[in-house]
Amino acid sequence: MRYVRLDTPKPISRIGLGTWQFGSREWGYGPGYERRAAEIVRRALDLGVTLFDTAELYGFGRSERILGAALGDDRAKVVVATKIFPLLPVAPVVQQRAVASAARLGVDGIDLYQVHQANPVVADTTTMRGMRSLQDVGLVGEVGVSNYGLRRWRFAEAALGRRVLSNQVRYSMIDRGPEEDLIPYAEQAGRIVMAYSPLAQGFLSGRYDATNPPAGAVRRANPYFLPENLERGTQLIATLREVADAHDATPSQIALAYVLRHPNVVAIPGASGVEQMERNAAAAEIDLTDDEYAALAAAAHAFRPVTGLAAVPRMVRARLGR
Ligand SMILES: NC(=O)c1ccc[n+]([C@@H]2O[C@H](COP(=O)([O-])OP(=O)(O)OC[C@H]3O[C@@H](n4cnc5c(N)ncnc54)[C@H](OP(=O)(O)O)[C@@H]3O)[C@@H](O)[C@H]2O)c1
Numbered sequence: 001m002r003y004v005r006l007d008t009p010k011p012i013s014r015i016g017l018g019t020w021q022f023g024s025r026e027w028g029y030g031p032g033y034e035r036r037a038a039e040i041v042r043r044a045l046d047l048g049v050t051l052f053d054t055a056e057l058y059g060f061g062r063s064e065r066i067l068g069a070a071l072g073d074d075r076a077k078v079v080v081a082t083k084i085f086p087l088l089p090v091a092p093v094v095q096q097r098a099v100a101s102a103a104r105l106g107v108d109g110i111d112l113y114q115v116h117q118a119n120p121v122v123a124d125t126t127t128m129r130g131m132r133s134l135q136d137v138g139l140v141g142e143v144g145v146s147n148y149g150l151r152r153w154r155f156a157e158a159a160l161g162r163r164v165l166s167n168q169v170r171y172s173m174i175d176r177g178p179e180e181d182l183i184p185y186a187e188q189a190g191r192i193v194m195a196y197s198p199l200a201q202g203f204l205s206g207r208y209d210a211t212n213p214p215a216g217a218v219r220r221a222n223p224y225f226l227p228e229n230l231e232r233g234t235q236l237i238a239t240l241r242e243v244a245d246a247h248d249a250t251p252s253q254i255a256l257a258y259v260l261r262h263p264n265v266v267a268i269p270g271a272s273g274v275e276q277m278e279r280n281a282a283a284a285e286i287d288l289t290d291d292e293y294a295a296l297a298a299a300a301h302a303f304r305p306v307t308g309l310a311a312v313p314r315m316v317r318a319r320l321g322r
Contacts, residue, residue, distance in 0.1 A: 001048030002284045004266060006190055008165070009141060010079050010111065014260050014284045016051030017044045017277065018196060018268040023062025028216025029272055034066060040277045041070035045078070047281040053168070053194070053268045054105075055083035055116055056097060061104050068105035080105055081112035081194075083146060083168075086119040086127065094130025098139055114144035114168060118152050128159035135162070144168065144194070150181045163191065171195035171265070173204060173258050173300040174224070174236070186264040195259045198267040200224055204255035206237040223311035226318055232305055239299035243292045249283070252276075256283035258296050 003011040021027045022037045029036075041052070052071065054063045064082060068075065082101045084094060102110055113134065115127060134140035145156055146168035157164045167186075171178045171193065178193050186193045199205055201214075203224045208214055210227035219225050224233075240251035247254065252269075259267050260283070271277040288296070306314060 001050075001281060002260075003050070004192060005263065006192065008079075010077070011050055012079055012192070012266060013048060013050045014266050015049060015256065015281050016053055016079075016081075016194070016266055016268040017041065017049055018270040019052065019054045019063045019067050020058045021063075021270045021272065022054070022066040023059025024218075025059075026217040027270075027272075028218075033272075036273060037066050038070040039274050040271050041067060043274045043277050044281065045071070045074055047278065049277075049281055050078045051081065051266060051268065052078060053081045053196075055085065055114075056101050056104075057083070057085045057116065061100075064101055064104040068107065075105070075107050079111040080107055081114060081144065082110055083114040083116040085116045086122065089115065089119055089122050089127040089130070091126055091130035091133065094127055095134060098130075098134050102139060109139055109141060111141045112144050112166065113140040113142075114146050114166070115148075115156070117147040118145070118149075124152065124156040124159045128156055128161075132160055132162070142166070144192075146194075146196075150185055153182070153185070163189075166192040166194045166266075168194040168196055168268075170197050171259055171267075172198045172200045173255055173296060174200050174303055174305070176300065179262075183262050183265060187262070191264065193262070193265045195265055195267040198259050198269050199252050199255055203230075203233065204237075204240065204251060206240060206251040209234075220319065221315075223307050223315060224305055226306060226311060226314050228314060229305040233303055236299045236303045239295055243288070243296060246292070247286055249286060250279060253279055253283035253286060254288070254296070256280060257286040257288050258293070258300075260284060261288060261293060 002014045054067050084097045131143045142165040144166040210230045213225050244254045269280045
């Protein structure tokens with residue numbers, strides 16, 4: 001495993017574990033998954049993973065409970081990151097919700113407490129007042145944000161009066177927006193971009209095609225898995241496979257290596273089983289050559305999926321099986 005080169009109280013592994021899947025029916029993993037989830041966490045620990053990401057929203061608290069129980073006494077050794085869903089993120093609410101998350105996780109302190117997304121009405125001034133007081137009493141280590149643009153991330157830092165260590169955003173080969181400004185900022189200021197959905201929810205694994213889409217509500221709602229987009233992704237997956245073969249690796253591992261090329265990026269893929277966790281952890285060791293990176297970037301650039309409003313009627317048709 002490799003770790004972020006930044007001054008943090010505990011080392012942060014470049015590959016973390018995302019746990020939205022834990023206790024969340026919408027992934028469609030069924031009742032047996034809860035036991036597997038615990039095995040995934042234990043294996044991640046064995047492999048040197050020190051970053052575990054959850055949220056109060058995932059499974060309405062179940063993900064935090066499952067993660068905390070699986071970590072057991074190792075909780076104190078790793079970076080436990082959770083998120084407040086900012087329905088009314090005024091200071092006293094932020095404080096209460098942190099206490100509730102810590103209780104579900106079974107921790108004395110939350111290593112990284114993130115605002116799940118920017119609230120359009122409540123300014124970060126009041127939210128960060130709550131975060132600052134939580135840091136002052138030691139219940140929260142580092143503060144983070146999620147789904148923030150650069151301006152608002154910097155505003156949040158000014159409001160906190162301290163670093164907002166990380167911004168958790170969608171970042172993968174096919175969602176490259178963070179390369180424009182968030183990643184350069186992280187590199188210049190010593191911050192972290194935490195890539196969520198780094199495998200585009202499994203699209204980049206190459207496991208799925210138009211005749212074999214994934215199950216579960218999350219991916220039924222993701223336009224990348226429209227038959228037409230799976231078809232359009234054929235060349236991109238072929239390029240991933242080609243690079244993967246040269247490294248004796250899998251397309252997913254190469255997709256992770258692509259985002260990890262930036263030193264201040266960490267990725268938090270979810271996993272449906274232990275073997276995926278093992279492969280994802282191993283991806284931290286893969287170094288792409290410049291030519292490979294360029295070929296991957298070109299293939300990613302050439303992939304033009306149908307998204308946004310244009311995807312809506314197609315998704316309805318796919319849902320109705322027409
Ligand atoms: N802050 C936010 O707003 C936000 C939003 C989304 C996610 N997140 C966080 O980011 C984490 C990861 O994002 P995500 O779960 O949306 O997407 P992801 O990590 O891109 O995809 C996860 C899925 O990809 C498949 N997969 C994982 N490893 C694989 C491997 N080695 N080989 C083949 N397939 C593999 C698995 O599904 P199958 O095996 O079923 O194909 C797995 O459930 C979440 O768990 C959550 O913690 C945060």
